[in-house]
Amino acid sequence: AMFEMLMQQNGGQVFDDHGRVAIDSGQTREVMAVLESLLTAGITSNTAVFSQAFYTSLGTEEIASFPMAAWLGGFIKNYAPETSGEWGVFPLPALTPGGLRASTAGGSVLIIPAQSTRPDAAWNFVRFMLCNEQSQLAHYRNSDLFPALLTTYDDPFFDEPDPFYGGQRVRRLFAEDITRIPQVNRTEDWREASRYISQEMSHWAANECQETDAMLARLACHLSERLRRELAPQVPDGTP
C-alpha cells in the first residue's frame, strides 16, 4: 500500500494510459530507494498491515506516525478510541524538494453486471450513494469515509475542528489536497496485479531490499505475462 501511495505521488503508474505495464520506470526506482532507506534505517515496524497486531499497535506508543489515506482515521477511532486528541495529520513528505505532497491509497468501486435485470435501478442506487451530497456527507459524518463528490467540500462540516485530531481542521486539509492528486490508472485485473506487486515487494523486503532493478524488471515481465498486457516502452532515467 505504501509503495502504491509513493509511486502515485511520484507520478508513476502500474499501467499507462494504454493499459500497458509501466511499473518498471524511473519514478518507481526512486520510490524503491525511499522505501529501502526507510526499511534499513530501523524506524519501521515489522508488522503486517491491518493484522490484529497492527490494530493493537495503534493504541500503543510504538507507532509514531503512519502514512495512509484519510479513511485510516475511522480505523484508529474504532480500534484505539482512548488515543483521541493525540493524533494529528500532516501532508506526505515530498520525495524531492518542492515535490507533490499528496497521494491516494485504496478506493472501492461499484459495478453493475451486464446481466443485471434492473440496470436502471442499480444506477439510481449508485447515484444515490455516490452522487448525492446528503449521502456522501452522511458517510463522512458516520463512518469517516471521505467523500469523493467534489461539491460536498463547500459544506461547513469541512471547516469544523475534529476533536479526535486535537481540534485540527483535517477535513479541509484533505479537501484541499485531493485536487492535487494525479490521476491513477486502474484496470479490471487490478486485484490480481496488486497481488503480484505485493508478493514481489514482500519478497524484496524480506531479503534485505536486494537487486531492486532486477526485481522491478521481473515484476513487469510477470505482470505482462499473467495479465496478457504489453510492456510500456522504457523511458530513460531522469526524464519525468
Place this chain on the structure above:
Amino acid sequence: MSAPRPDGRRYAERIRRNWHFYLFISPFFVLFTAFALYPIVFSFLLSFTEWDGFVPIKWVGLDNLRLAAHDEAFWNSLWNTLVICVLYIPPMLVAAFLLAALLNASWLKFRSLYRTVFFLPVITPMVAIALVFGLLYDTERGLLNATLAAIEEAVPWLGLRPLPWLTSETWSKPSIAILLIWRWAGYGMVLMLAGLQGIPRTYYESARIDGAGAWSRVWHITLPLMRPVFVFCAITSLIGTIYAFDEIFMLTYGGPGRSSTNFGLYLFNTSFDDFRFGYASCLAYGVAAVVFVASLFILRFRRSDWN
C-alpha cells in the same frame, strides 16, 4: 444371462406405490445433487474453458493444462505444500503416537480430561486459532519472541534470539507447520489410541514370556501393527495440507513473497482473486487426479503387504 430386468413401467409403478419412502430419502439426493454432484461435473467441464464468472464461457480444450505446465507460481505452490508436509507430518505423527501411548498407559489418572484437552484444537475454529497464533508469532509484540528475548537475556550462551516468524521467507513455512502440528496432533492421537487398543494384550504377554524387553516389544509388536494407522494419518494429513487454506490465509496470506502459498491458497487466488475459474478447475482436477492415483497406489501397496 441374469434374471429378466424389471421394465420401466414396473419401476414407475413401484415408485408410485412407495412414494413416501422415496420422499424420506430424497433430502440426501437433492442436497447431494445440488451441492456435490453438480459442482463436480460443472467444474470438470469448466476445466476445459476460460471463464471469469461473467462473460460467456469460452471453450479452450487442453490449453489450461499447457498453461499449468509453464505456470511457475503453480509449481512453486506445490513445492511449498511439499515442504510444509515434510515439516509437519513426521513430527505430528511422532507427537500423536507419544500422546496416544501415554494415554494408553495403565497408571495414568484423569485420562478423559487429557483426551479432551488434546482434542480441543481440532474442534476450535481455525480462524480463531490463526488469530491467536498471529499474535503469538508477531515479530515485535509476540509472546514467542518476548520469551526468546527473555531467554537470550538470562542465558546468552544458548544463542536463542527472537525470530521473524511470519516476516521472513525462511520461517513462514515452519511457522505454519508448527500451527498444523499443534492443531492435528490431537486428531492423530485419537486414531492412534484406537489402534493401540486394538492390539491384543496376549501378544505382549507372550513376548514378555519369551524375554523381550520394553523397547523390543514396542519395536517388534506395537510399531508394525500400528503401520496402517500411521499410513492413514499420513495420507489424510498430506491431502489436508494440499488443500489447507484458512490457516495460511489468516496467518501469512501466502507471504512473504510466495514463500508460504500452498496449493489451496493458490487455487483460491486463481479463482476468487483472478476470476480464472476455468484454469483453477483445471488445476484442481489435475492435482486431485494425482492425489487419487497416489492414494490408490499406496493402498494397493499396503494390501499386498498385509497379505
